[in-house]
Each structure stands twice: as structure tokens, then as C-alpha cells.
Amino acid sequence: MTFAAHDSIPIGTTLAYTRFFFLRPDVLDDKVRIKLRGIGDQLARGFFNVFDLEGGARDLPPHEMIQFFTLNGHGVDKSANAHVLPATHVVQVTSKYRPSMVDAEKEIRRRVGTLAEVSAIRGAVRTPRYTSSEMYTWAYGTAKPRASGRIASNSIILPIRKTAEWWAMPAMERHQYFYPHRDQASGATVPGHAELGRKAAGKIHRRLYYNPDGEGRAGEWDFITYFECADDDLGLFDETLDSMRDTTKNPEWNFVEEGPLWRGTRSLRW
DSSP, rough: SSSTTTEEEEEEEEEEEEEEEEEESSSOOOHHHHHHHHHHHTTTTTTTEGGGOOSSSSSSOSSSSSEEEEEEEOOOSSSSSTTSSSSSEEEEEEESHHHHHHHHHHHHHHHTTTSSSEEEEEEEEEEEOOOOOOHHHHHHHTTTOOOOOOTOOEEEEEEEEOOOHHHHHHHHHHHHGSSSOOOOOTTOOEEHHHHHHHHHTSSSSSEEEOOTOOOOOOEEEEEEEEEEEEEGHHHHHHHHHHHHHOOOEEEEEEEEEEEOOEEEEEEEEO
């Protein structure tokens, strides 16, 4: 499992667009919960609910897709953004057509109105390119396929961006950070990003979403890193993220700025 994998390799065709919408109601009582559930049910019409979708980790079903999440109490974010008030309700909408994302956002904001603050982050599903099939197998050979939300009930959303210094590097120089290499600054041999994630790859389903307009855009996230796992693997996720943040093991993180990390439960409906 990698947390921002292979952004150093040119990306391929956009397969779909996605947006995560985060709702933060001022008051969350039974009345508000009932209203939000009704809004969610209305939004779900015409979409394929992926809650019970299994297998085919990299295959998209031929549908407009929707997924619901609710805040849970599992784990504590250790990042610098832990003070950010978490959203209580999140919905992800995915489509092959970008205008559908614009329409979905307008509809969500119209229906929610003043009931809650709504914020959104945008992503795109793209086919990565690799220098060889061996490289692809090394990085993804043990990747966990998607499981039903009844089994892999936890969701974790972490937007990130890379620094201008990162994007100024030649592509192959950036590429080396993902694999075991000798760190130029310390001279030490370090495992690198992908190696640190290999233990978790077979336990935690991961998907990487790219900024649909390209990387390095001021005030925008370059990637959305998204994960699903069972309760028993939450500790492994924390352990892996801590390793990723350790720049003595993963110097790449010197060039990473994290957004607010959100943890929640995958839900059939709000």
C-alpha cells in the first residue's frame, strides 16, 4: 500500500471524476440526522451505491456511483491538522463525466442549505504508467481488492499536496523516493515509500485520486489518498502512516503537506 504512489510517473487517461463532500452541521440532534438521511436518500437516486461492491480493486462498474460515510470514534489523527473540526457526514460521488460532478455539487449544496457547512475536494481516477510490468507488480502485486462495507467498514480520507521543490525535480529523481535507495541528504540507505507500505498492501484497500486539473496548483490538493479496512487493521494503518511520516525512513515526506485526515464508517445510507 502506498499513500501517494508513483506521482513521479506520467499519468494516463482519466477514467472517472470524483468528489468528496464533507458536511458539518452546527447542531447534530435527531431532527438534523433525520433531515440529512432524507437528503442522502434523495441524492442516491440514479446512482449505483458501492457499499456492497467487492473485488476488482481497479475496475469501475459502468454506473454513476455514490458512497456514504459517517463519523466514528476509531483512532486519533496525529497530524498537524488534528484540530480541524471533523465532518459528521460525508458523501462521495463518482462519474465518467465531469459536468456531472458540477451538477452533483450544486444539488448537494441546494438540498443541504443552511443545515450544515459543505466543503468539497475533487479527484480523478487515472491509469498510472510504469517503466516496466515488473515495477507495477512490485508496487501492486499484493494490493488488497475492495471488500464490502459490511466487512471493510472503515474509511480514511487524506488529501495531500507536494511542494514546489518536489515538482521542480526531474521525474526520475522523484521516482527514486518510492523505492529502497540511498538518501542524498543523510547518505543512509532508506526503505522508501512503497517498501514501507508493502506490509499493509494486502490488508488495506487503497485508491489514489489525482487532481483533475494537474499537480502543483496553488491552494489545491495534488492527490486524495483513500483507504478502506476492517476494524482489526486500523492499528496497521496507523503504524504505516507513522512510518510514512518518518523522514528518516521515507525522505519523500519532506516534500508532503497533509490536509485534514478524516476517519469514518462506510454506510449504506446516512
